[in-house]
Amino acid sequence: MPAGVTSIESVEKKAAAPGAGESRVSLRRGAYLPDRILALLATCSALTIILLLVALVSVLVYAALPSFHTFGPSFLVHSQWRPNELERIQRDADGKVIKDADGEPVTQTLPPAFGALPVIYGTAVTSALSLFIAVPFSIGAALFLIRIAPRRFVNAVSFLIEFLAAVPSIAYGLWGLFVLAPFLQAYVEPRLNAVFHRISGLHWLASSSTTGRDIFCASLVLAIMVIPIITAVSRDVLRTVPSTQIEGTTALGATWWQTSWEMLRYCRSGLFGAIMLGLARAAGETMAVAMVIGNVNEIHASPFAAAQTMSSLLANEFAEASSDLHRAALLEVALALLAMSLVFNVVARWLVVGGGGARAAGGH
Amino acid sequence: MKGLIRNIAAIVALGGSVALAEVRLQGAGSTFVAPMMQRWVSEYQKLRPDVQADYQSIGSGGGVKAFLEKTVDFGASDAPLNKKEFAQAGGVSAVVQVPVIAGAVVPGYNLPGFNGELKLDGPVLANIFQGRIAKWNDPKIAALNAGLSLPDLAITPAHRTDGSGTTFVFTSYLATQSVDFKERIGASKQVEWPGGSGGKGNEGVTQVVESTPGAIGYIELAYALENKIPFATMKNADGKFVKASPKSTSAAGEQAAAQMDANNAAPLWNQHGANVYPIAGFTYVFVRSDLSYMHDKAKAQAVAAFLTWVIHDGQQFASQLDYAPLSAAVQTRAGQAIGRLNWSGAPIATASR
Numbered sequence: 137m138p139a140g141v142t143s144i145e146s147v148e149k150k151a152a153a154p155g156a157g158e159s160r161v162s163l164r165r166g167a168y169l170p171d172r173i174l175a176l177l178a179t180c181s182a183l184t185i186i187l188l189l190v191a192l193v194s195v196l197v198y199a200a201l202p203s204f205h206t207f208g209p210s211f212l213v214h215s216q217w218r219p220n221e222l223e224r225i226q227r228d229a230d231g232k233v234i235k236d237a238d239g240e241p242v243t244q245t246l247p248p249a250f251g252a253l254p255v256i257y258g259t260a261v262t263s264a265l266s267l268f269i270a271v272p273f274s275i276g277a278a279l280f281l282i283r284i285a286p287r288r289f290v291n292a293v294s295f296l297i298e299f300l301a302a303v304p305s306i307a308y309g310l311w312g313l314f315v316l317a318p319f320l321q322a323y324v325e326p327r328l329n330a331v332f333h334r335i336s337g338l339h340w341l342a343s344s345s346t347t348g349r350d351i352f353c354a355s356l357v358l359a360i361m362v363i364p365i366i367t368a369v370s371r372d373v374l375r376t377v378p379s380t381q382i383e384g385t386t387a388l389g390a391t392w393w394q395t396s397w398e399m400l401r402y403c404r405s406g407l408f409g410a411i412m413l414g415l416a417r418a419a420g421e422t423m424a425v426a427m428v429i430g431n432v433n434e435i436h437a438s439p440f441a442a443a444q445t446m447s448s449l450l451a452n453e454f455a456e457a458s459s460d461l462h463r464a465a466l467l468e469v470a471l472a473l474l475a476m477s478l479v480f481n482v483v484a485r486w487l488v489v490g491g492g493g494a495r496a497a498g499g500h
Numbered sequence: 501m502k503g504l505i506r507n508i509a510a511i512v513a514l515g516g517s518v519a520l521a522e523v524r525l526q527g528a529g530s531t532f533v534a535p536m537m538q539r540w541v542s543e544y545q546k547l548r549p550d551v552q553a554d555y556q557s558i559g560s561g562g563g564v565k566a567f568l569e570k571t572v573d574f575g576a577s578d579a580p581l582n583k584k585e586f587a588q589a590g591g592v593s594a595v596v597q598v599p600v601i602a603g604a605v606v607p608g609y610n611l612p613g614f615n616g617e618l619k620l621d622g623p624v625l626a627n628i629f630q631g632r633i634a635k636w637n638d639p640k641i642a643a644l645n646a647g648l649s650l651p652d653l654a655i656t657p658a659h660r661t662d663g664s665g666t667t668f669v670f671t672s673y674l675a676t677q678s679v680d681f682k683e684r685i686g687a688s689k690q691v692e693w694p695g696g697s698g699g700k701g702n703e704g705v706t707q708v709v710e711s712t713p714g715a716i717g718y719i720e721l722a723y724a725l726e727n728k729i730p731f732a733t734m735k736n737a738d739g740k741f742v743k744a745s746p747k748s749t750s751a752a753g754e755q756a757a758a759q760m761d762a763n764n765a766a767p768l769w770n771q772h773g774a775n776v777y778p779i780a781g782f783t784y785v786f787v788r789s790d791l792s793y794m795h796d797k798a799k800a801q802a803v804a805a806f807l808t809w810v811i812h813d814g815q816q817f818a819s820q821l822d823y824a825p826l827s828a829a830v831q832t833r834a835g836q837a838i839g840r841l842n843w844s845g846a847p848i849a850t851a852s853r
Contacts, residue, residue, distance in 0.1 A: 219663075220688030225679070318711055344634065345654035347697050347712045431661045431698025442697055452700060453690075456561030456663035459584075 196471050203464035207250065211468060214251025217433040219453075219462045222246040250465035252472060254433045258443035259473070262351055262425065263418040265439065266358035271411055273359075274366035279396055281367075282374045294371065301364035309427035312357040313349070317428055320356075321348025325440050332438075343438035349430040352439040357424050362414035369413055369488065373406030374399060409487030416480035420473065422447035446473040523802040525553040529563015529576035530665045531702040532720045533783040536601055536823050537576065540814050544806055551802045559701060561663015561689050567786055573794070573803055574787045576600070578665025579689050580765030581786060589788070596789045596841055597763050598834040599782035600810050602753045602824040604721040604744035605670050606731035606779070608709050611636065616648040617743075621735035622677025622770075622778070628716060629657045629674065630681060631694045636714065644735075651714075657696035658708040658717030663689045666702060669781035670718040673769035718779075721749075722822045736778040737770050748777035749824035756782070757829030764837055780824070785810075792844040804841045804848045811835065 203211065226234045226242040234242045277297060281290050325346035332342035343350075377399045385395045400407065430442020431452055444452075446469050457463040527537070534557035541553045558566075560577035567575030568588050581589070581597060589595045607625060609618060620628075624640050627633045633640055637650045660667045668689045675682035685691050697712065699705040702723045709717040709729055716732075721744050724731045733743045742748050751773050756766040768780040785807065791800035811834045815825035826834065841848050 216692065218692040219690040220686050220692075222683060222686040224683050313707075321712070345656055345714070347656050347708075347715070349697055349708075349712075431700075432695060433692070434695065442695075452661040452698070453663075456559050456565060456690075 193471075193474070196467055196474065200464050200467040200471055202461055203250065203468040206461060207465070211250065211465070212252050212256065212472070214249070215253040215433075215435060216249045216251050217254065218246075218249050219457075219459070221248060248459065248461055250462070252446075252465075252469050254435050255444050255446045255449045255469060256472065257435045258351070258429065258445040259419055259447070259476075261439075261443070262354045262358060262429070262445055263415055265351065265355035266362060266418045267411060267415055269355060269359035270363045270366060270414060274363050274410075274414070275370055275400070275407065277363075277367045278370035278374055279400075281371050282399075283392075283396055294368070297367050298364050300360065301368075305361065305421060305424040308357050308361055309424035312353060312424060312428040316356060317348035317353050319348075320353050321346055325350075325352065329440055340437045341439065343436065343440035346440045347430065347442065349428050350440050350442050351429070354425045354429040354443075354445070355439070357428055358418045358421055361421060361424065362418050365417055366410045366414040369410035370403075370407055373403045373410060373488065376406070377402050405487045409484045409489075412480050412484030412487060416477055416484060419445075419480065420447060420477055422451050426451045446470075522550040523552070523796075523799050525551065525574070525799065525802055525806060526556075526572045527553065527563075527574045527576060527785075528556040528558050528566045528572045530560045530578050530783055531557045532560070532578045532603055532605075532664075532666045532669075532781075533576055533601060533823075534702070535722045535726070536603075536783075536818065536821050539817050539821060540810055543814070543817060544809055547809070548802075548805070551806065553806060557701065557703075559660075559662040560665030560668065564663075570788075570793065573799070574785050574807070576783055576785050578603075578781050578783050579668035580763060580782075580784050586763075589786075592763055594789055595763075595786050596837050597765065597784050597786045598807065598811065598837045599756075599764060599766070599826060599830060600785050600807075600834070601783050601815075601818055602749050602756075602768060602780055602826065603783060604749045604777050604780045604824070605666055605673075605718050606721050606724050606744045607716055607734070608706070608719050608724045608729040608731045609716040610709050610713055610729070611651060611653070612713050613651060614648075616645070618648075618730070618732040619644045619735070619741050620732040622674065625734075626674045626678035626681040628655055629659070629693065629696070630684065631657070631696070653714040656708075656712050656715040657693070658705045658712070658715050659693040659696050659698055660690075660701070660705060660718075661698035662700050664701075665689060665781070665783070666718060666720060667691065669769060670779060672767065672781075673779045676770045721745075725822050734778050736776050737772045738774055738776070740774055742775060742777045744777045744779075746819040746822055746824045748775055749780045750827070751776045752778075752780040753782075753824055753827050753830065757827060757833060760830075760833060764833055787841065789840050790842055790844060791848065797843060800841075800843055801848055804838060807838050807841075808835070811838070 207214070223243045223245055226244055228234055236242050281294060285293055325348065329342050329346055332338045381402060382395055382399065385398045390398065425445050426448035429445060429448050431444055431448065432442040433444045433449070434441075436443070450466055450470055450473075453462070454466050457466055534555065537555045537557075541555055545552060555576075560579050563572075563575040563577045564579075564581065564585055566572040568585065581595065586592050586595060607620060611618070620641070621644060624633065624644065627640065634655055636653045636655055642650060668687065671681075671685065671687040671691055674685075675687040685693070697708050697715065699708040699717070702719050705717040705719050706723045706727050706729065709715045709719070710727060719729070721731075723729075731744065733741045736742050752768045752771045754773070755771050756768055760766040765784065766782065768782055770778050771780075787803055787807065791803060794800050811826060811831055815831070818825040839847070
């Protein structure tokens with residue numbers, strides 16, 4: 137490409153950037169006083185918000201320190217979650233009880249043990265499964281809104297889809313608990329479980345009991361909750377495809393589906409970003425999941441097994457965590473959740489708005 | 501416009517009239533005792549309209565924590581305070597701990613199509629909750645229920661996810677029945693249950709049992725009767741099968757006064773006697789013995805009066821709600837403990853009016 141064309145584009149970009157060409161208010165002496173005061177107030181507001189985030193993270197880290205000291209990094213890979221002490225009677229090699237000088241059995245006290253692996257597993261599997269269910273619906277709905285729906289219906293249908301996001305999550309939880317879980321338990325899970333038993337390669341997916349309150353139900357509820365987010369962002373991302381691209385592919389003889397596929401490929405980083413945003417919501421969702429996940433701190437392969445996610449563990453146990461170590465362990469789980477959400481959101485933002493999006497716009 | 505102003509004035513007046521109570525008492529804790537506590541609160545308000553007590557059913561663990569942090573005036577828990585908790589409160593003399601009612605923990609089950617009386621004993625129940633007995637038609641269960649046909653259904657044990665005094669009573673009983681249970685799971689307000697399904701509060705476990713065919717969960721007797729959940733008859737320490745009721749729970753409480761420790765705590769589970777129900781426990785209420793931290797003498801007097809009324813006149817409502825009233829010996833001891841309540845050393849009048 138000739139050098140001149142690139143430089144014109146970059147000049148246009150600079151001119152379009154916010155703040156360019158406007159005078160930036162100055163905080164230095166000599167500037168108009170009311171302007172300076174208002175500028176100072178605006179700066180303080182921004183600083184306060186940043187300070188809140190820093191305070192949140194540092195309080196979490198400080199309160200979780202006892203757990204760091206006791207368990208170390210192996211906290212993330214152990215799977216026992218026992219808040220109480222256990223008294224084990226010591227036995228010798230033959231299994232006979234060892235008695236001390238007074239004739240009392242010698243007991244060994246096992247301290248409480250905490251490990252976050254089951255909840256990390258639960259969060260990972262429910263989020264992944266919910267995306268697996270939600271993404272086809274969301275991308276399909278976005279394609280419908282951009283490519284098929286008559287213009288006068290687009291706003292109404294968009295509103296209906298986004299309305300799903302406005303429903304409080306506790307309502308989803310109650311619906312899941314009283315409607316979806318019994319339905320799954322009575323009709324869906326026994327049949328699917330039987331199918332898994334029959335197919336020899338899928339035995340590991342079958343579960344010994346199906347209560348309806350398990351990973352599968354939680355994933356379905358989460359899928360319904362993330363569909364509006366992924367649809368809204370995908371729709372906006374697909375809208376940025378320039379009409380020259382669409383006209384070009386059609387001119388080359390592409391069918392409707394081939395053109396749509398090219399559009400999806402064009403925006404793929406933005407679509408990944410939308411999916412990451414959905415993942416961030418699914419991973420952090422608390423009340424809806426806590427009501428339908430079954431609340432069992434164990435790792436099982438089957439989607440019909442009860443599990444626990446990081447947020448549902450905190451919702452269930454934090455209010456009454458009486459020992460300091462228990463509370464510290466819970467806060468370490470909260471920190472892990474915070475770190476995960478931060479990573480998802482940063483990556484999503486980069487993909488949708490930042491470098492990934494810009495590359496998609498300029499690179500093809 | 502005039503009508504609107506009139507309506508707003510009426511609402512404000514109504515709101516104002518609710519706040520007539522001079523003294524507000526705040527309690528929190530055990531869901532085990534929640535139905536009884538709510539009844540006590542409403543009956544006591546009829547007696548003394550100037551005292552409004554409020555009880556939050558958040559679980560025994562939460563009640564202990566709120567009491568230690570002084571965010572409530574009295575805490576309720578089915579598990580008595582342990583050494584560490586007494587130390588946190590400032591020592592055993594800084595706390596007045598009294599039993600206020602006795603209740604039964606029953607294994608409620610959901611077996612569609614089963615209409616008989618299910619019988620269970622301690623070791624079998626321990627194995628069920630450890631996941632060792634996985635189906636209802638297991639020979640060990642069938643051995644106790646000769647002549648009844650049990651379905652080929654998977655057992656889902658329902659447990660508490662929160663810090664629970666009901667769990668404390670249930671696991672303490674099972675720990676006396678099975679050494680393996682004591683060593684693998686232990687007796688505490690919050691334990692690591694293998695498998696099953698979790699619920700928050702007695703209400704949560706009730707909901708799990710109601711909605712899951714094949715579930716068995718440990719709940720307080722009042723919740724089982726209120727929600728019409730069938731529960732098993734348990735074999736007691738004398739080998740007799742006893743169904744939970746206020747009478748069989750009172751029978752468990754008869755030995756209690758003799759077994760009480762210095763802090764008025766006594767285990768009610770696994771007691772001897774022909775008609776004794778084996779899984780029973782007291783609910784304890786704790787208050788600080790020196791109530792001057794409240795900075796409100798009327799409130800301190802109301803706490804003392806309320807507690808005195810609860811352990812004496814309040815017991816008449818117990819059997820209506822399927823709890824067991826305290827025996828006379830226990831009432832005497834509790835009354836002595838309440839007599840220790842003081843305001844910076846000066847005793848507080850404990851008359852209930």
